[in-house]
Structures are given as C-alpha cells and as structure tokens.
Amino acid sequence: MNDIIHAAGWALIHFLWQGTLLGLAAAALLWLMRGARPAARYGVACAAMLACLLWPAFEFASALQTTPRTLQALVLAGDAGTSPQSELLASIDNRLPLLVAAWLACVGALALRSAFGLAWIARARRTGGRNRHWQERLSQLAARLGIRREVGLRIVETLASPITAGWWRPVVLVPAALVARMPPELLEALLAHELAHVRRHDYLVNLLQNVVETFLFYHPAVWWLSRRIRHERELVADGIAVQLTGEPRRLALALSELEKIQFASQRLALAADGGDLVQRIRHLMLPQQQCSNWKGLLAALGITAACLTGYANARVEAASVPAARTPAVVDFKSCSKPLWPQEELAAEHTGAVTLSFHINPKGSVTDSRIVRSSGHTGLDQAARIGIEKCHFIPAKVRGKPVASWQQMQYVWTLE
The missing domain is CATH 3.30.2420.10 (TonB)
Known part of the structure; x- marks a missing residue:
C-alpha cells in the first residue's frame, strides 16, 4: 500500500509539467489548424485529452515497477551525505501520503457530483413527459441520419437547454419551455443537432472527459482542453444538423431563440452540450474558408517532435537524480x-x-x-x-x- 501511495503521489506531481507540456502543444496545434474543419480540431483536442490520462497512468505503472531492492541500492550508493536537491525530494516524498489523501478527497467529491448528475438524468428519463408528435418527428429525423437504435424523447421542466444522454438507449431531454414557445421548424433544427450527438456517440466521449476532469482536476490544461472539446463538438454537430435540414439559417435562428428562452439554471456535468451560442451562430452564418496549409502541418510536426524530445530529456534527467531519501x-x-x-x-x-x-x-x-x-x-x-x-x-x-x-x-x- 505504501508503494502505491508514493507511486500515485509522484505521478500527480509529474503531471504538473506533463499537463503543461501537453496543453501548450495542443494550443499550438489548434492555432495552426484554425482554418481546418471542426472535426479535425476536435480530434486533436480529444487526442491531447487522452494523452493527459495515459501519461500519468504510465508514470504510475512505471513507479510501481521500481522494487524496494532497487531503491535500497540507490540509497547504499549515496554514501557521502545529501545534496539540496535530494533533501527537497526527500521532503516532498515524506509528504506524499498527505498529498494523495487530499487528492482522493477531491476526487471523491467530484465523483459524487457526477453520480448525482447521472441519477438526475435517469430520473428525468423515467418521469419526463412524453409528446407523441415530437417523438414521431424525432424518429423520422433519426432514420434520415441512419440511426437504427430507438431514440426516446422526454420533456423536462427544470432544464436549460436540450441534452442527449445515454448510449445504448439514448434519449433526448427537451426543456418544456422550448416545446411551448419555440416555433416547430426551429425546434426541429435543435433536435437534429441532438441526434448528431447520438450518431457520433458523443455521450461516451463526454463520460471519458468527466473521468479525466475528476482525476486530474488540479491542472488548468485539463479544463481548457475539455472546454475546447465541447466547443468543437458542438460545431461538428451543427454541421451535421445543417446537412440534415439543409438550412444553416434555421439552426442559427433556433440557437438565437434558445438564448432568449433559456432560463437561469445550472447545466448538468454529463450533458452533451457546450460551446458559446454566439460563436456557434457566427460560425453558421459566416463559415470560415477551409484551406490546407502545408507550412502549418510542418510546424505541427516540429512541435510534436519537440514535445517528444523534451519528454525523453526529462526521463534521462529523472533517471540521473537519486531516489528521494532521508x-x-x-x-x-x-x-x-x-x-x-x-x-x-x-x-x-x-x-x-x-x-x-x-x-x-x-x-x-x-x-x-x-x-x-x-x-x-x-x-x-x-x-x-x-x-x-x-x-x-x-x-x-x-x-x-x-x-x-x-x-x-x-x-x-x-x-
């Protein structure tokens, strides 16, 4: 148990520079790809988020493989006192149990919050109102998108905007205010957007995002990447909805009406929504011209190579530092x-x-x-x-x- 605590503690500490490196690399790549399609930027952001999860997991597994005998050999080699660097490492090492305990407490609180969100969605699915007309219309749109699974529709009073939940049995939760006040053709455009999330299995990606946010909550790069993923995901879903309805202006008007009707309420952590409505409307009405940029691609490859080189050097330097000891x-x-x-x-x-x-x-x-x-x-x-x-x-x-x-x-x- 002591080995697990110390391996987890050092993995969390190392992620401070690892997350910064991944965040800077992702920011540079996304800036170079600002003229690319939202789906490409979405893929880069998701890859960076996945790296944020896998890198500390690899560090944790590597630390567990360091046996006490190897560590003892390192101590025996340090026969003539300690350097200031070793004393600092030893001081940190002795405080790792407290660090891991605090981290676990925060992880538990965030996990409980997500569990409440899932419970709320499950309850809304059971108790939400039904509308036969809109259920039939939703099924027709789903068939046009090639979705073979049955997609349910529930009308919920305490909801700010439509959300999609579930993967095997997806359901679209729609605020009652939209059904009552939004013109039917605009509401249909919003439903097409939500069905795009169903077709792309965005709910599963959103669950993975919440896992990363829960375990690595202390790093700002994780939250920035998560916001960027949600923004790009909404733009991708908007594009699919426009292809289905054939009218970008209709979806833009629907988003504008949604912003007016939306009442103040906290969005669920597990909802497949996100993105700024004004930016989405601007993207629909004034789409950016797509262009290929070979110079940008070369620069992106250079940044990736620099990140790998920096990681290799960090591993070499870490290997040269003696094990933290007293x-x-x-x-x-x-x-x-x-x-x-x-x-x-x-x-x-x-x-x-x-x-x-x-x-x-x-x-x-x-x-x-x-x-x-x-x-x-x-x-x-x-x-x-x-x-x-x-x-x-x-x-x-x-x-x-x-x-x-x-x-x-x-x-x-x-x-």
Whole structure:
C-alpha cells in the first residue's frame, strides 16, 4: 500500500509539467489548424485529452515497477551525505501520503457530483413527459441520419437547454419551455443537432472527459482542453444538423431563440452540450474558408517532435537524480563517549577519524570500516567500537526504513 501511495503521489506531481507540456502543444496545434474543419480540431483536442490520462497512468505503472531492492541500492550508493536537491525530494516524498489523501478527497467529491448528475438524468428519463408528435418527428429525423437504435424523447421542466444522454438507449431531454414557445421548424433544427450527438456517440466521449476532469482536476490544461472539446463538438454537430435540414439559417435562428428562452439554471456535468451560442451562430452564418496549409502541418510536426524530445530529456534527467531519501541519523542519547586508550592518552595523541557504519532498517550498526585514519590505530579502533554501540534512526526511502551506509567523523582533542 505504501508503494502505491508514493507511486500515485509522484505521478500527480509529474503531471504538473506533463499537463503543461501537453496543453501548450495542443494550443499550438489548434492555432495552426484554425482554418481546418471542426472535426479535425476536435480530434486533436480529444487526442491531447487522452494523452493527459495515459501519461500519468504510465508514470504510475512505471513507479510501481521500481522494487524496494532497487531503491535500497540507490540509497547504499549515496554514501557521502545529501545534496539540496535530494533533501527537497526527500521532503516532498515524506509528504506524499498527505498529498494523495487530499487528492482522493477531491476526487471523491467530484465523483459524487457526477453520480448525482447521472441519477438526475435517469430520473428525468423515467418521469419526463412524453409528446407523441415530437417523438414521431424525432424518429423520422433519426432514420434520415441512419440511426437504427430507438431514440426516446422526454420533456423536462427544470432544464436549460436540450441534452442527449445515454448510449445504448439514448434519449433526448427537451426543456418544456422550448416545446411551448419555440416555433416547430426551429425546434426541429435543435433536435437534429441532438441526434448528431447520438450518431457520433458523443455521450461516451463526454463520460471519458468527466473521468479525466475528476482525476486530474488540479491542472488548468485539463479544463481548457475539455472546454475546447465541447466547443468543437458542438460545431461538428451543427454541421451535421445543417446537412440534415439543409438550412444553416434555421439552426442559427433556433440557437438565437434558445438564448432568449433559456432560463437561469445550472447545466448538468454529463450533458452533451457546450460551446458559446454566439460563436456557434457566427460560425453558421459566416463559415470560415477551409484551406490546407502545408507550412502549418510542418510546424505541427516540429512541435510534436519537440514535445517528444523534451519528454525523453526529462526521463534521462529523472533517471540521473537519486531516489528521494532521508539519511540515517544517530541518536546521541543512546551513545556514550568513546574511551580514550591509556597508551594513546599518555602519548597525548590526537586527530580526527572518519568512519562508515552499515545501519540496518532497525537502526542498529551491523558493520563498520575506517574511511580516513587519525594517524593512530588505537584512536581509530576506540572510536569505531564506541560509536558502534549507538542507535540510529534508519535511512528511509518512500517512507520505508532501509539499510544504508552512513559516514561520521570523531575528533580526539585534549582539553
């Protein structure tokens, strides 16, 4: 369990720079593709979001494969103290359980919020009103789009805009205010838009988005990518609806009426809606000219190569940094002053001896050696025998006590 906690903690920390790198790369690619079709931009944004999920998952799996024996070997290699970088890593490493606990609490709260959204949709599906005329019209539009599954229609009072929910048995939830106040031809255009989501299985992609948002909620790049995905998805669905109705102006008017009728209410987290209505209307009435840009493609490939190179360099640098650890520390209360050999004292011999002690995970000395002599064998042996009786706080890696070698210096002086 301790290994899982530390692997998860370091994966979350590493995603701070990984998410930033992915967000910057996606932003650059989407800017280069600003003249491309919405479906192409949607694919790039979805790929970046998927990478945000897979990269930390890979880091987590890689961290779990680092065995305690390998980590212990790294500690044994660090025999001569710690650098400021190692001390910082050790400080972070010791606080990982608290970090993971806080992360789990936030994930639990967001998951509960999504669960309430799913429960609300399930209840609206059961209790929502039915309209035979609009159900038949919806079925006709679905057949024209090649949707073979039955798509239900429910009229809901407490809803701001139409949404599509479900995959195996999809349902379109329509606000009662739209049925009562919107002209039929405009409402039909909105239903065509919702059916485009059904044909593209956007509900499943939206569920995946919510999973990524839940687990990686702390990174702004995730939320920016998620908003961009929803925006591009709406533009793609608008294009399909226009092909079905043959009138861009009708859908634009429907969106304009929706903005007027829409009453203030919070949108469900799992609804397949999104995008700014004004931008969608502008896109319908003034579509951008599509053009291919080979220079932009080359620049995009260059950015991708730079991202891969940066990741490779980061992996190399990470491999060169020693494992986060805390060194062994002597418990001076358990020590007694080494006895000065009589012959050395009589000769008034002094000096400093550097010793290295092997300390087991329980903090006991199991072996020792002289690294640098004081110049007097008696003083060297007396210091080693005396300090061997001390008890140590053992070194730790990932919060676990491990065996290590620790150097100490003892100075013999005459007062």
